[in-house]
């Protein structure tokens with residue numbers, strides 16, 4: 297019985313990749329996750345709607361085709377799920393405020409998903425501003441130098457820019 301038990305444990309750990317601990321393997325640290333996933337994809341979302349002013353006047357941006365609307369929705373899905381990636385043990389800075397900040401990002405991004413699914417460009421814009429606030433809310437606490445240095449330049453078309 298004991299031998300069986302030991303064998304069962306050995307098989308179980310082999311199935312889990314052999315090592316003790318979780319099977320997943322975080323690759324990017326927080327900085328790289330921001331630079332390679334969060335920032336480009338959030339920009340893609342924010343860039344989809346709004347007003348651009350150039351030499352030729354004001355232009356309203358809005359997705360036109362089903363594919364373009366899907367791309368906006370997909371961008372919001374990536375932001376939302378990235379919020380979960382921020383909560384992983386190697387990335388979370390603490391178990392309280394960090395988790396709430398990541399959760400707020402997830403929830404604001406979920407609202408962005410719904411806005412894109414409803415193909416409501418005003419809602420995509422407004423919910424996008426709330427998602428932006430969720431980014432800044434975390435940076436204020438955990439990376440104030442980015443906020444101060446305005447390294448993280450909000451896109452010109454987001455309405456609320458702290």
Ligand code: HEC
Nearest residue numbers: 326327330331334335338397398401430431434438439448
């Ligand atoms: C739960 C906290 C949290 C949330 C939410 C968050 N960030 Fe960050 N972000 C950080 C931290 C911490 C850093 C600093 C990482 C470092 O320098 O080690 C950072 C850094 C960055 C940087 C600078 C990366 C670099 O190369 O130096 C960018 C750009 C950025 N975030 C964009 C975003 C955007 C866009 C969002 C929202 C869609 C967002 N972040 C949401 C915590 C967060």
